[in-house]
Amino acid sequence: MTVEYIRxxxxxxxxxTAFEKAYAAAASHxxxxxxxxxxxxxxxxxxxxxxxxxxxxxxxxxxxQGFRHGPHFPPFLAEIRPYAGDVEEMTHYExxxxxxxxxx
Numbered sequence: 001m002t003v004e005y006i007r008x009x010x011x012x013x014x015x016x017t018a019f020e021k022a023y024a025a026a027a028s029h030x031x032x033x034x035x036x037x038x039x040x041x042x043x044x045x046x047x048x049x050x051x052x053x054x055x056x057x058x059x060x061x062x063x064x065q066g067f068r069h070g071p072h073f074p075p076f077l078a079e080i081r082p083y084a085g086d087v088e089e090m091t092h093y094e095x096x097x098x099x100x101x102x103x104x
Contacts, residue, residue, distance in 0.1 A: 002092050
């Protein structure tokens with residue numbers, strides 16, 4: 001399993017509302033993709049212009065070759081394309097052995 005983190009900075013408050021609505025619509029395409037195991041969009045408390053999208057993928061390959069070349073990616077991208085320039089980081093990570101055992 002691979003975890004992708006995408007950090008966004010959406011400065012204008014009215015764009016934040018539209019951003020969250022766009023991801024709510026885009027989420028249906030993540031949900032439908034077999035490569036996507038889970039996802040979560042979080043907003044900063046101290047800095048509400050900052051967002052982190054966390055997506056669990058079955059693997060980097062499944063994300064980059066399966067999802068991005070599959071039928072769910074084009075409509076997903078269409079929903080979030082206006083916010084591509086607001087991305088500060090888009091990186092894959094793998095878990096370590098340091099994990100809350102209650103969550104396993």
